[in-house]
Each structure stands twice: as structure tokens, then as C-alpha cells.
Amino acid sequence: MSDDFDFRLREAAMDWLAVRTNDGTDPIRSDELADFHFEGARFRLMDAQRGIRKPKELSAALSIRTVYSPDGASRPYKDEMGDDGLIRYKWRGDDPYHSENRALRSAMEQELPLIWFFGVGVATYQPIYPVYLVAEEHDEHQFVIVHDALRGLVTASAHVEERLREYVMAESKRRLHQPVFRATVMRAYGTQCAVCALRHGQLLDAAHIVADSEEAGIPVVRNGLALCKIHHAAYDARILGIRPDLTVEIRSDLLIEVDGPMLEYGLKERHGQRLMVVPKARSEKPDPEMLLQSYERFLTAS
Incomplete structure (x- = not known):
């Protein structure tokens, strides 16, 4: 498929999510995601079985998913904020050449926007978008994620100037943690x-x-x-x-x-x-x- 198809698909998906989630304020159920259609055909935005959705029509990943876990339960893939204030997303498994990891790497190299579906309840997700992969940390088996608001401002580094690091942390919390926290609390x-x-x-x-x-x-x-x-x-x-x-x-x-x-x-x-x-x-x-x-x-x- 052409780069134009990729661009139109991602733009249409995020526009649709903006309408269905009140501009990202509200969560969405997995069955509601089945309502998305693109150019007259139903198109899956999230993979029900895998954490990374890479449609066959695209050369790179379209979305990532973090499963819901009740407080105190651990997720199979632990996504955390680093000391630099940036969020990490774990590889699929340990193989850097796994097809899903290659799909994420391709999205990073092409600087493509992704949708992050973050679980806030059973089969309920808070979509965070657009997010970008800006670096890969091989030793830790993870990618570094930034929200669009921070794109171009920082790259993954352990030596970020303190005031900038505080700003990045605050923005990361506001753009990711707060929407997820709100959605989880409202559901409860x-x-x-x-x-x-x-x-x-x-x-x-x-x-x-x-x-x-x-x-x-x-x-x-x-x-x-x-x-x-x-x-x-x-x-x-x-x-x-x-x-x-x-x-x-x-x-x-x-x-x-x-x-x-x-x-x-x-x-x-x-x-x-x-x-x-x-x-x-x-x-x-x-x-x-x-x-x-x-x-x-x-x-x-x-």
C-alpha cells in the first residue's frame, strides 16, 4: 500500500477516536472499536490477541496495547516512566527480530504516529494518541515513547537538564497517567x-x-x-x-x-x-x- 493510504488511515482512525471518546477524555470498549470503518470497509484498530497491531496493508505498526490489571496485579509487559520522564513500551518477548518488534521499529524509523490503547477495565481502553517511538533500548528490550506534545523536544537520555526533565515528567503524567487514572476511577x-x-x-x-x-x-x-x-x-x-x-x-x-x-x-x-x-x-x-x-x-x- 502507498504512503498516502497509511497517512489517510491513521488520520481517519484518530479522527474517529476523537469523536467516540470526547477528544480522548472517555474510554472505549473493545466491542465499540469494531464500529470503525475505513473507505467503506471495517478495519481493526487493535489486535484482540496481540499487544501490537500491524495490519497487512501497512509497513509498520498502527497501534499498541497495554492490558488492564487490577491494582496490585502485574502486567505481562511492564510499561514505566524512566528517570528522564519518558515512557517505555516493552518488546514482544526477547527476540528483537520478532515480527511485532520489527513493526514497531519500522514505525519509529518512519516517524509514524501510533495509537496506544491502555487498559482501564475488562475489555475497556483509554486511547492515547498520537504517540511516537523516538528510541529503542536494546538492553532493556523496550522502546521509548513520547506524546505528540513532546515530540522533537527531547530524546531518550539519562542526562536531561533538570528543569526540562521536570517539565517532561509533568507532561508525560498529564498526557498518559491522568487520562488513564481518570478513566479507571470513573469506571470504578x-x-x-x-x-x-x-x-x-x-x-x-x-x-x-x-x-x-x-x-x-x-x-x-x-x-x-x-x-x-x-x-x-x-x-x-x-x-x-x-x-x-x-x-x-x-x-x-x-x-x-x-x-x-x-x-x-x-x-x-x-x-x-x-x-x-x-x-x-x-x-x-x-x-x-x-x-x-x-x-x-x-x-x-x-
Whole structure:
């Protein structure tokens, strides 16, 4: 197939995903991916059995996949951020000449955009796109990935200037970790606010129990809460606290304050009440130790 076919296919696939996922905000189920058609024919964007999708019509990989694993379970291929702030994607197996590794290498050499389907639930994926492979680390059996926003800014290196490294890390978290964290938390909470059960996804955030700026603030669902924007802001401002037993508290000075209906019904009325929504799976419920760490800070502001 021609380079023009490759370009049109990738562009059409990413445009379609933008529509189906609200510009990459929402996850997509694997069965929904079957709806994609290109030039009148159904075309698979993700390989159901393999981590790397290389269509026979193309000379290089089109997409990569990271399977979902519940918190605490290890993935068969561990994809992590390096010291330089860049993300790594593991080879298929140990053979550098495996057809799938060669397909990734070809995408890197041609500087082609890829779609990364990151598992956030059973048969549910958060698409991250476009991403590019910018280097290969043979000894570690992995490729180095950057989001389009970082393309051309850095290459894989252990000697990145500190301020640039901090920026790259922040961007990598924002472009990959945050969408994946949000999608995982929203799925676990059924796209409802834990405090008030509001269901409108556009008004909900995935809040960290322990801030992601702290060492313990890892982007996993047990360190997350689905909160509406009001309750998220109140939680971060230490106006609202959540005890390890999942009981909501409102800061004492707010309880005696007289204001409008939002304070009265949106905050004060929730004082002493249990969270209205919690994940069903025990492995996804809020971590009590993380809640305690956050609650103790709430008490210092009360």
C-alpha cells in the first residue's frame, strides 16, 4: 500500500477516536472499536490477541496495547516512566527480530504516529494518541515513547537538564497517567460523584486522595475518588474531609456559616453522611491509610 493510504488511515482512525471518546477524555470498549470503518470497509484498530497491531496493508505498526490489571496485579509487559520522564513500551518477548518488534521499529524509523490503547477495565481502553517511538533500548528490550506534545523536544537520555526533565515528567503524567487514572476511577465509581452521586461525567473529576505531587500519591484507583467539581474543590481546599470509614465531614467553621443553597445542601447536608457511591470491588475501594493521611490534614485545617 502507498504512503498516502497509511497517512489517510491513521488520520481517519484518530479522527474517529476523537469523536467516540470526547477528544480522548472517555474510554472505549473493545466491542465499540469494531464500529470503525475505513473507505467503506471495517478495519481493526487493535489486535484482540496481540499487544501490537500491524495490519497487512501497512509497513509498520498502527497501534499498541497495554492490558488492564487490577491494582496490585502485574502486567505481562511492564510499561514505566524512566528517570528522564519518558515512557517505555516493552518488546514482544526477547527476540528483537520478532515480527511485532520489527513493526514497531519500522514505525519509529518512519516517524509514524501510533495509537496506544491502555487498559482501564475488562475489555475497556483509554486511547492515547498520537504517540511516537523516538528510541529503542536494546538492553532493556523496550522502546521509548513520547506524546505528540513532546515530540522533537527531547530524546531518550539519562542526562536531561533538570528543569526540562521536570517539565517532561509533568507532561508525560498529564498526557498518559491522568487520562488513564481518570478513566479507571470513573469506571470504578460508575461515573458518579462519591459524595453526592451526580452522574454527569463532564462535571466530574478523578481526584487523588493523596496528591500526585507526593511520593504516596500514585495514580491507582485505590488512591482515587470520583468527585463532582464542587466537592473536588472542597476536598482539595480541606473544606470537606473523608474519614477512613468513608464518612464525610465538613470543616467546623463552614457548619455555622450562613450562605446560599450550595453551602446548605451541597456541603453542610453531607456532614456526617457516608459516601453515596463506592466501588463494588474490594480491590478498588479507597485505601484506608491514604484516606487517613488526607483526613489528618483536613483536621489541621478545621
